[in-house]
Amino acid sequence: MRLVLVGPPGAGKGTQAVNLASHFAIPHISTGDIFRSNLKAGTPLGLEAKSHMDRGELVPDEVTNKMVKDRLSKDDVKPGFLLDGFPRNVVQADVLKAILEEKKSPIEAALELVVDKNEIINRLSGRRTCKNCQRAFHIQYEKPAKDGLCDGCGGDLYQREDDKEEVIARRLEVYSEQTAPIIDFYAREGVLISIPAMGAVDEVTKRAIDALAARSGSNA
Ligand code: ADP
Ligand code: AMP
Numbered sequence: 001m002r003l004v005l006v007g008p009p010g011a012g013k014g015t016q017a018v019n020l021a022s023h024f025a026i027p028h029i030s031t032g033d034i035f036r037s038n039l040k041a042g043t044p045l046g047l048e049a050k051s052h053m054d055r056g057e058l059v060p061d062e063v064t065n066k067m068v069k070d071r072l073s074k075d076d077v078k079p080g081f082l083l084d085g086f087p088r089n090v091v092q093a094d095v096l097k098a099i100l101e102e103k104k105s106p107i108e109a110a111l112e113l114v115v116d117k118n119e120i121i122n123r124l125s126g127r128r129t130c131k132n133c134q135r136a137f138h139i140q141y142e143k144p145a146k147d148g149l150c151d152g153c154g155g156d157l158y159q160r161e162d163d164k165e166e167v168i169a170r171r172l173e174v175y176s177e178q179t180a181p182i183i184d185f186y187a188r189e190g191v192l193i194s195i196p197a198m199g200a201v202d203e204v205t206k207r208a209i210d211a212l213a214a215r216s217g218s219n220a
Contacts, residue, residue, distance in 0.1 A: 001026055001080040001212070002105060004087070004096075006183060007113035008175045009168070010124035012197050012204060014136050016113065017084040019205040026080040029071055031064060031088075033134045040131070054161050056170030058088055058178060065095045072099055080108075089178045093185045109212055110186035113197035113204070117172075124168050128157040142201065 001024045005013040014030060021028035035053060038046030045067065052059045068086055071077075087093040100106050115123075126139040128148075132155025137144045144151050162171060186192040193215055195207045 001082075002100070002108050003080070003082045003212075004107055004110045004186070005082065005084045005113065006110050006179075006186065007115065007197065008120055008179075009171045010120040010127070011113040011115045012123070012201070013084045013113060014134075015142070015201055016197070016205060016208060017082050018135065019201070020208060021082045023205075023209060024080065024082070026082055027076050028082050028084060029068075029077075029086070030084040030134070031059075031068065031086040032084075034067060034071070035059060036134060054167070056162055056167040056174060058174060061089070061091050061095070064088075065092060068092075068096070069099055087182055090181050090185055093182045097189075107186075107189070107191055109215060110182075110189075110192050111208055111212065112183055112186075112192060112194040114194055115197045119198060120172070121168065124163050124171075125165065127160065127163050129160050129163075130155040131158055132156070 003020070003024075003026075005017055005020075007013055014033075017028045017030065032053075035046060035049035039050050040046070045063065048063060049059045058064070064086065068083075072081070083096075087096050096107070123138065123141070126141065128137045128139060128144075129135070130137075130150035130153065133150060133153045135150055135152050136142070137150070137157055144157065148157050149155070150157060161167065183192065183194075193211050195204070195211050197204050
């Protein structure tokens with residue numbers, strides 16, 4: 001399965017990606033996670049990305065596209081992959097299409113998570129992220145078993161710089177101006193599947209798996 005997750009910041013892409021990647025046994029590739037891991041490791045890529053991320057802007061396409069191209073050249077993506085946070089504009093979507101055309105293995109589905117704006121703001125402002133494995137929790141909706149600690153790896157939870165109110169507003173603008181057009185792009189490609197992403201995490205996962213199964217059944 002070669003899958004792209006689409007939706008505004010806070011729609012639940014990272015949360016659903018973990019469940020779907022495990023269900024389909026494919027790697028979860030999050031460009032945001034790769035930038036944050038690089039930042040933590042103090043690499044030049046991480047430092048370059050930080051200046052854009054902290055302002056809620058996109059990291060320049062040349063940097064991001066090269067990083068994704070390198071990642072998609074690894075052997076573990078042969079059975080498929082799930083991209084989370086990429087593409088984020090039409091140029092990136094075109095680059096992805098070209099990379100995959102070369103491998104004769106196009107995107108099979110772009111799964112759009114549809115969430116109300118108020119819910120997005122609640123989700124983003126209450127998000128807490130593991131410093132170590134980057135798993136997302138929520139102070140109200142997805143509480144960790146132990147306060148401030150990740151259920152998965154025990155790492156410390158923190159509030160991302162770009163989850164503060166001023167930056168959230170800019171990220172939502174960037175989404176509508178630059179990222180939302182990729183929904184039409186994938187609709188034209190004939191691979192768009194939109195699902196409501198309100199409700200509990202597991203319900204949304206079930207909806208996603210059912211929608212993907214219905215699509216692959218109808219293509220069979
Ligand atoms: P994205 O990757 O799209 O930015 P996340 O997966 O990080 O979004 O989710 C944003 C926040 O919303 C996190 O705090 C997460 O715990 C929470 N969240 C995700 N899905 C749900 C859901 N279905 N219901 C309530 N909270 C959710
Ligand atoms: P995310 O973890 O997906 O919310 O991404 C956090 C931030 O990383 C974004 O606001 C951007 O600054 C940067 N980023 C992640 N993915 C991309 C991308 N595909 N293109 C450009 N910037 C990105």
